[in-house]
Amino acid sequence: MSNARVEHDEVGSCSFDAGSHQYRIDGRVVPSITQIIAKPRPPSISEADWEMYAKRGTRIHEAISLYALEGAIPEDVYGDPYALLAMEAFVAFANSNGIHTLHSEEKMWSRKLMFAGTPDLICEMGGKVVIIELKSNA
Secondary structure (H helix, E strand, O other): OOOOOOOOOOOOOEEEEOOOOEEEEOOEEEOEHHHHHOOOOOOOOOHHHHHHHHHHHHHHHHHHHHHHHHOOOOHHHHHOHHHHHHHHHHHHHHHHHOOEEEEEOOOEEEOOOOEEEOOOEEEEEOOEEEEEOOOOOO
């Protein structure tokens, strides 16, 4: 992982309260990236299934982050066909695009746009710095 510093659009303070999942820029509550792009649970999917999909998504996210940072694929991925499929897709994407991971889970914010978040991956790809936000759906 690089020691490159992620530049924010303006100097200021941003805080995150994990308990309430709230970001604040200079004390003002702002929406997170996840809240902005959130997809509501479809009525056809039960709450229990939705939670199961969320847990699977978290496992996939953790596995891909480990691979992006260390090049290692966790053993438990091989026991879950959905996680394995997601892992294979990310590895193919990373290899075909020559991504180089700079940061994982680094808090970012924009005072200009008044939102904040913690992107999954910040990478170099094709000579540019890009943000990769991992999502999986039911």
